[in-house]
Amino acid sequence: MTTPPSLEAEPAAAAALFGDRIELARSYTVSLASNGETLGLIGPRELPQLWSRHILNSALLAPLLRGRVGDVGSGAGLPGLVLAIARPDVHVTLIEPMERRTEWLRSEADRMGLTNVAVLRARAEDVRGSGDLLPLDQVTARAVSALRTLIPLTAPLVRSGGELLLMKGGRAADEIVAAQKAIRKHRLDHVEVLELGAEHGLETTRVVRAVVDP
Ligand SMILES: C[S@@+](CC[C@H](N)C(=O)[O-])C[C@H]1O[C@@H](n2cnc3c(N)ncnc32)[C@H](O)[C@@H]1O
Numbered sequence: 609m610t611t612p613p614s615l616e617a618e619p620a621a622a623a624a625l626f627g628d629r630i631e632l633a634r635s636y637t638v639s640l641a642s643n644g645e646t647l648g649l650i651g652p653r654e655l656p657q658l659w660s661r662h663i664l665n666s667a668l669l670a671p672l673l674r675g676r677v678g679d680v681g682s683g684a685g686l687p688g689l690v691l692a693i694a695r696p697d698v699h700v701t702l703i704e705p706m707e708r709r710t711e712w713l714r715s716e717a718d719r720m721g722l723t724n725v726a727v728l729r730a731r732a733e734d735v736r737g738s739g740d741l742l743p744l745d746q747v748t749a750r751a752v753s754a755l756r757t758l759i760p761l762t763a764p765l766v767r768s769g770g771e772l773l774l775m776k777g778g779r780a781a782d783e784i785v786a787a788q789k790a791i792r793k794h795r796l797d798h799v800e801v802l803e804l805g806a807e808h809g810l811e812t813t814r815v816v817r818a819v820v821d822p
Pocket residue numbers: 680681682683684685686687703704705706709730731732733749750751752761
């Protein structure tokens with residue numbers, strides 16, 4: 609596959625974050641850069657920052673994962689498919705309602721031979737009771753909605769004592785304040801904001817971590 613000329617050069621942090629999975633991470637990144645605009649997955653302006661702003665940003669969650677993980681609103685595979693690449697020891701269910709996106713996610717998982725991925729074409733609120741996949745140990749989400757609407761979508765998918773790992777921008781603390789009602793209703797505890805990225809020389813990203821119904 610030819611690398612598009614406008615694709616950002618691979619940052620040094622990539623090898624550290626992906627370890628021996630780096631070739632798969634490269635393969636996915638080049639595939640997304642080559643096909644993502646045509647498929648409506650990413651805009652052309654994302655290519656010069658695809659590695660740092662999207663792939664590595666997503667991979668920052670990898671060390672926090674365990675067991676059976678769900679990713680709500682995976683879109684092009686961020687962070688869910690990136691995490692499945694980085695952590696072959698966890699099982700990742702990608703939950704995404706748009707058909708064109710689920711087709712892309714399935715075809716990429718197949719192309720890369722990932723055996724730890726399931727793709728579910730659904731809205732998160734309709735997933736309840738989907739037998740084999742639930743409950744999950746952790747649920748991730750990135751750029752899906754504000755915390756007060758994201759918590760009711762994600763918390764019901766997680767087992768008692770499991771975790772939400774919700775990637776957020778600079779206003780994470782404000783979103784927590786605005787989400788107090790949802791935090792109480794869904795019995796979240798130990799709600800905290802993690803700042804990740806600086807340790808790898810990357811732009812800092814914030815993750816709201818919370819324990820569900822401990
Ligand atoms: C802005 S995109 C973000 C995609 C990806 N997470 C990222 O960081 O690039 C939001 C995604 O959430 C999906 N989405 C919206 N509402 C959803 C819901 N209720 N359940 C699951 N996915 C949803 C959309 O189809 C879309 O793919």
